[in-house]
Amino acid sequence: MVAPPLMLSDMSTTFDAKAATWDEEPRRRAMAMDVVAAITQQIPLAPGHRLMDVGCGTGLVGLPLASITGSVLGVDLSVEMVARFKAKAAAAKLTGVAAEVRNLVEDPLPGSSVDVVVSAMAFHHIDQIDPMLHAIAGSLVPGGWLAIADLETEDGSFHAEAVPHNGFDPVAFLDRMRCAGLVPASQQRVHVMRKPPSNREYPIFLAIARKPA
Ligand SMILES: C[S@@+](CC[C@H](N)C(=O)[O-])C[C@H]1O[C@@H](n2cnc3c(N)ncnc32)[C@H](O)[C@@H]1O
Structure with a gap:
């Protein structure tokens, strides 16, 4: 039996x-490497760019990108994920790294101050994705970039428990970004994750959009 979807506190x-x-699972590290590679190929990241990772987890995506930009703000609902993110940054002697327990929908960043927002495998855990996309769009500077990697639509077998979304149609996801005031730039499959015991394949897309300049 599939458990009911989780509440925010859960x-x-x-x-x-x-x-x-979290980082011990090779499939997560492999996914993150491909997402990082695709982001760096498609977004002209540069030192000095203000970067935010939404649903940052332990930093598998945000911390490698911070080695290019020189800084990153990780935001996540999980206290322990945020603590791990900070500990890894400290161990790697990465300066310019911050992380917060924050729900951007209820507590958005003040003003438009971020050049690039990334997010990996978090959106299928977010019940109301449109308010989150609006909050992210509001945090971006004009011309800023948003890159979201997530599961393509699947049959619900990826998780043992119920989650708000069994993946997304990438083209429809770009439309949601457009509705948040962003200009869709591209979507492509960037990774295929295999999960035991069946080693079934779960494709992962990367959708990119920009805030109008
Ligand atoms: C599957 S993990 C992915 C973590 C990391 N991005 C990675 O790729 O390894 C999803 C993360 O999203 C976070 N999350 C879920 N809903 C969120 C929300 N509304 N705001 C911020 N973080 C959220 C969870 O706490 C969790 O750390």
């Missing part, structure tokens, strides 16, 4: 329990 607890061992 979300933190669920991911808190996974934070310590």
